[in-house]
Amino acid sequence: MAKNNIPRVPVREQAPEVRAANFEEVSYGYGLDEAKQEASRCLNCRRPRCVEQCPVSIRIPDFIMKVKDGDMESAAQIIAQDSLLPSICGRVCPQESQCEGACVLGVKGEPVSIGKLERFVGDWELEYGLEEHMEITPNGHKVAVVGSGPAGLTCAADLAKLGYKVTVFEALHKLGGVLQYGIPEFRLPKERVVAREVEKVKRLGVEFETDIIVGRTVTVDSLMDDEGYEAVFIGSGAGLPKFMGIPGENLNGVVSANEFLTRNNLMKAYDEESDTPVFVGRRTAVVGGGNVAMDAVRTAKRLGAEACIVYRRSEEELPARVEEVHHAREEGIEFMMLTNPTEILGDETGWVRGLRCVRMELGKPDESGRRSPKVIEGSEFDLDCEMVVMSLGTSPNPLIANTTAGLQTTRWGGIIADDAGITTRKGVFAGGDAVTGAATVILAMGAGRAAAKAIDEYLRSK
Amino acid sequence: MFKIIEKRELAPDIWLMNVEAPRVARSAQPGQFVIVRACEAGERIPLTVADYDREKGTVSIVIQAVGVSTRKIVALAEGELLPDFAGPLGQPSAFIHEDIEELRHRKFLFIAGGVGAAPVYPQVKWLHEHGIGVDVIVGARNSEFILLADELGKVARNLYIATDDGSEGFHGNVTAMLRELIDNRGAEYDEIITIGPMIMMKYVALAAKEYGIKATASLNTLMIDGTGMCGACRVSVGGHTKFACVDGPEFDAWQIDFDEAMRRQTMYRTQEAEANHKCRIS
Structure with a gap:
């Protein structure tokens, strides 16, 4: 097994001290030789565990073998059969808990860098394009997709390939949903990657309409009754920010991670050319430990702040991807673990001047299996900061559920749908964060794909 | 486009x-x-x-x-x-969901300041089209800044103009006009709807409360998406945090923390001032 002796090929990155002051992508990704070398590490297992762990079952060893042979066209074709957005997933999937987490090589050493290889192939495709093999025969049926995030894009593309006439309705002025407003440029370039992946969907004949807020501009009912859509897929995401409900949350200088990131990502407030303002504190505290918190704290750093994470559990429980935590640390982000805010302190003008916190310790595992944090008595202390970013998770927007007859939701606002995306309302399907609450890009894509299949079956049987 | x-x-x-x-x-x-x-x-x-x-x-x-x-x-x-x-x-004005017969018996007063006359117009027009006559006060610093008086005049039962310098109509601000109508001209109102600068709405709300008249104000807070995603528009209403974009923009004016709302409007003032400065230079 000589292959095992080849160490994992490291990926070139911008130096931490350089990238902490710009919004360019952190990772340069593999070059051709690096990709081929890394691909040569794959054992091409007969029963590949990586594929089982991939939410869209990409034939991982097959595409990696093609990369090893230098046949990028074939590698891209193999991925394209299961995933539409490899340049995105290669960058933002939590590979360590999916494909790479299951890689046999990971048992004794380091797993194959599947994400970086996927990204390489995806970027190759964006650069050189694929020969279009597919011929689409229109079937004359109209389907509406609500939201242009990963769930909506995948559902729309799959339906278009089957011959449906698909229109995607997006509330914001740019396409991509969370890929556009949520994930920062330094992790997922907007023009070079997101816009071009969306272009691929447009080339399948999918139409996009921006500035349409379903539930306000139109409704699911009006789309079906007045505009002739025979089925609707709701992939509207989980966009509503949560706050802690502690004193001082409405002080100037307290924002949701959504606001902070939307200003920077969607509105490009970091760019001199943009008219949208953004404020960053000299010292900025980001409350939370997920990927969004990492994105927010690293954005604050890039805008010039001394930035820290405040998280109530320990490092082990951080929900963020390992790579993001690692990158954040390299960039000089301070991590205040086992710390929970109790109050935001304001000055006489109503601006944030600090964050009152208590120290926590971990008790017994709770329902989620994570050890639940408990307050250490008498541990209160004040942290100096001029800005607090709340990154405590998001919940689905009730706008669509509230305006669609017969569409039921859970207590916390998620649309009730089965694994195929079938909701309580006939002809209406849903998937992604709108159903599950905040999850990952790839799970949303998987849900979009399942719903496309269910919509096709539904319309065929009608 | x-x-x-x-x-x-x-x-x-x-x-x-x-x-x-x-x-x-x-x-x-x-x-x-x-x-x-x-x-x-x-x-x-x-x-x-x-x-x-x-x-x-x-x-x-x-x-x-x-x-x-x-x-x-x-x-x-x-x-x-x-x-x-x-x-x-945002939510449409509450009255559009109410019983028209009941609305006909309610005495409405709209109080608009500056650009606030614009959003008041479709409300007054809607009520007029449903056979409900309402009174309207439009205020501005002088005659030149009184907006849509002709349009409002056509749909309001009584239109009162108030200017700070007395160049047109009543000499005084809209709150003074409100007091004049109630104290000296025998007007009676069940509900006031006010739209205009935050500071004006604050004083209208205080006066309305003093008279015991229900009041509604429309808040023009900071926003990005306008669909509930960013939370920049947070306002305190009756001690609870609300999002002006999805819960409002209209709220019970007695309950709004106007001081906080005014302070929150200034969040990006420094950046805006810089941008203005740059814009003027170029």
Whole structure:
């Protein structure tokens, strides 16, 4: 097994001290030789565990073998059969808990860098394009997709390939949903990657309409009754920010991670050319430990702040991807673990001047299996900061559920749908964060794909 | 893209634009707002709907050019296109859901200040079209800044003009006019709806409370998306945090923490001042 002796090929990155002051992508990704070398590490297992762990079952060893042979066209074709957005997933999937987490090589050493290889192939495709093999025969049926995030894009593309006439309705002025407003440029370039992946969907004949807020501009009912859509897929995401409900949350200088990131990502407030303002504190505290918190704290750093994470559990429980935590640390982000805010302190003008916190310790595992944090008595202390970013998770927007007859939701606002995306309302399907609450890009894509299949079956049987 | 089919200056630096937006026009109700962008690098600016014509598929907005972004909007000419015009957003005015017969017995007073006359207009017009006559006070610093008096005059039962310098109508601000109507002219009201500068609405709310009259105010807070995503529009109403974009923009004026709302409006003032400065230099 000589292959095992080849160490994992490291990926070139911008130096931490350089990238902490710009919004360019952190990772340069593999070059051709690096990709081929890394691909040569794959054992091409007969029963590949990586594929089982991939939410869209990409034939991982097959595409990696093609990369090893230098046949990028074939590698891209193999991925394209299961995933539409490899340049995105290669960058933002939590590979360590999916494909790479299951890689046999990971048992004794380091797993194959599947994400970086996927990204390489995806970027190759964006650069050189694929020969279009597919011929689409229109079937004359109209389907509406609500939201242009990963769930909506995948559902729309799959339906278009089957011959449906698909229109995607997006509330914001740019396409991509969370890929556009949520994930920062330094992790997922907007023009070079997101816009071009969306272009691929447009080339399948999918139409996009921006500035349409379903539930306000139109409704699911009006789309079906007045505009002739025979089925609707709701992939509207989980966009509503949560706050802690502690004193001082409405002080100037307290924002949701959504606001902070939307200003920077969607509105490009970091760019001199943009008219949208953004404020960053000299010292900025980001409350939370997920990927969004990492994105927010690293954005604050890039805008010039001394930035820290405040998280109530320990490092082990951080929900963020390992790579993001690692990158954040390299960039000089301070991590205040086992710390929970109790109050935001304001000055006489109503601006944030600090964050009152208590120290926590971990008790017994709770329902989620994570050890639940408990307050250490008498541990209160004040942290100096001029800005607090709340990154405590998001919940689905009730706008669509509230305006669609017969569409039921859970207590916390998620649309009730089965694994195929079938909701309580006939002809209406849903998937992604709108159903599950905040999850990952790839799970949303998987849900979009399942719903496309269910919509096709539904319309065929009608 | 959304075509500007009519543009006219109502007062210095205050413009009315009538925009072709058929889907928005079809769904718009009094009290709602739209989000407008002037160009690719432009901010998302929330503006309250000033009128709509479902048949023609048009929606009117009134913009006061105060900063970089609003100046870019008013710089566009008739026939030019707005890249974004999204809406209608927010909750419609509460009265549109109420029983018309009951509304006919209620005495409404609308109090508008400055550009606030624009969003008051579709509300008064809606009530007028449903056979409900209401009183309207429109205030401004002087005669030149009294907006839409002709239009309002056609749909209001009584229109009272108030100017700070006495150049037209009542000499005094809108709150003084309100007191004059109630204290000296025997007017009685069951409900006040006020739209205008935050500071004006604060004092209208205080006066309304003093008289024991129910009051509603429409808040023009900071916003980005306008759909509940960012939370920039947080306001305290009766001690609870609300999002002006999805829970409002209209709230019980007695309960609004206006001081906090005014303070929150200044969150990006430093950055805006810098941008204004740069804009003027270039």
